[in-house]
Structure formats: C-alpha cells, structure tokens
C-alpha cells in the first residue's frame with residue numbers, strides 16, 4: 507500500500523473520530539435541496555466563535571416541537587452531534603434523559619480545579635446520569651465546552667451531603683485515586699449503579715471522601731509521574747464502566763493484573 511493511500515486512510519479515520527454521529531442527521535434533512543445549508547467541522551473550542559455546525563435550514567422547515575425555529579432560521583453552531591442539529595436544548599436534555607446510564611460521577615471542588623469542566627464534558631459524552639460537585643458551588647467551566655447545558659449537575663456543600671444523597675438512592679460511593687490500599691480499577695467489578703468519586707489536583711481524594719467510599723480504585727501507572735490529571739482519570743474510569751456494562755466486557759478477576767503487567771514494571775501507587 508502506498509504512503510499516500512495510508513495517509514488518506516489515517517485522515518479518514520481522524521475525520522470519523524471528529525464526527526462520531528456523522529450519519530445521524532435529522533431524517534427530514536435528507537431530501538435534495540432540503541436541510542442544513544452548510545457543514546463545518548465540529549469542534550467545541552470553536553463554538554464560541556460561531557464557526558462550527560450548520561447554516562440556516564434550506565427548503566421547507568421540518569415539523570416537530572423539538573425543532574427550534576431560531577436555529578432553523580439562523581443555523582446551529584453548537585457543539586452537538588448531528589442527531590441533535592436544530593433541536594431545542596430542552597428537547598435534547600429530554601431525549602438524553604431517556605437513555606442515560608445509571609452511573610454518576612462526583613468531583614471534589616475545594617479549589618476551583620480546572621479539571622472539573624473536562625469531567626463534565628466526558629460525563630456528557632458517556633451518558634453519565636449526573637455529575638456531582640462537592641465543595642464550592644462555583645466550578646471552573648472552561649473545559650466543559652458548554653456540555654453542562656445538557657448534563658445534570660448537582661451541588662453538594664460537603665461529603666456528608668453527597669453521602670446522604672447517595673444513600674437515599676442506595677448508590678455505593680467508589681473513590682478513584684492511586685492511594686496506598688487502593689485496588690486496581692482494571693480488575694474491579696464496577697457495579698451498574700454507583701457514584702465514582704474523584705479528588706482534585708494536589709491533595710487528591712479528601713480524607714472524608716476516602717472514609718465513606720466502599721473501595722478506592724487506582725488506575726495502573728508505569729512511568730515516573732505520581733498521578734495523571736483528574737480529567738484523564740475520570741475518562742478512564744467512566745470508560746471502564748462503559749466497557750463493563752454497555753459492551754459486556756466484565757473484568758475476569760485479579761489474576762489478569764499479573765498477565766496485563768507481565769514484563770512491565772509493577773504498577774506504582776502515589777504515596778509508596
């Protein structure tokens with residue numbers, strides 16, 4: 507295979523990854539001459555500049571309460587998958603509510619951690635039931651790329667309030683941190699319904715959070731850094747849930763740790 511062909515394939519894959527729902531345009535947009543007038547690459551970072559999405563609807567408008575007349579008239583520049591182009595925000599939230607997954611994530615927010623926005627964006631992408639901010643009410647929204655508009659986000663002033671909320675619903679709290687005594691996330695059978703709790707840059711999971719979690723789960727590391735950032739850790743943990751419960755890839759037991767890491771240095775914990 508020639509180098510140019512390989513490059514073309516790589517570019518195509520990259521484009522597919524940018525447009526995971528490329529084929530999910532509203533059905534009414536399919537007719538010749540009808541539908542989105544223009545299309546540009548979707549990129550959350552560009553949304554604020556109005557440079558992404560689709561232009562005004564061309565042709566007769568589609569019918570349905572979920573369509574937003576203003577978006578149909580002016581174009582839809584939001585960072586949403588094609589399925590939701592021209593939909594009202596409330597309609598998108600209602601549709602997502604019909605198929606959110608039963609896991610939650612909680613993030614400690616004692617010092618406006620910049621990772622929280624990224625956790626919210628990933629939670630949105632993976633269909634997380636809700637994100638819980640524990641500590642300060644105000645959180646750094648930068649990395650969320652406005653995905654919080656479509657995601658349920660609850661605030662709890664302290665760990666005690668989170669515990670009360672979770673126990674009312676019978677949801678176990680599972681800490682995620684690479685602390686001594688943590689068990690490997692890679693081989694832990696994640697329950698279908700649970701709250702995954704993340705700490706913040708610097709201190710990591712607070713003492714209070716550690717005390718109330720059923721278990722603390724660590725993500726294996728092999729390099730020199732003590733930890734990865736909380737946004738990355740949250741993405742890995744949420745995807746572990748997706749693999750177990752959407753793709754039916756349950757973990758096979760603790761023996762697989764040895765296999766997965768054989769020949770590689772043993773995983774490290776932050777405070778060892």
Ligand SMILES: C[S@@+](CC[C@H](N)C(=O)[O-])C[C@H]1O[C@@H](n2cnc3c(N)ncnc32)[C@H](O)[C@@H]1O
Nearest residue numbers: 682683704705706710711725733734736739776
């Ligand atoms: C930057 S870490 C700081 C805490 C870390 N224990 C330390 O001593 O450096 C911030 C958060 O990211 C998550 N995190 C980072 N690396 C992790 C890992 N290897 N396993 C599980 N969680 C991790 C945890 O939720 C942690 O509280």
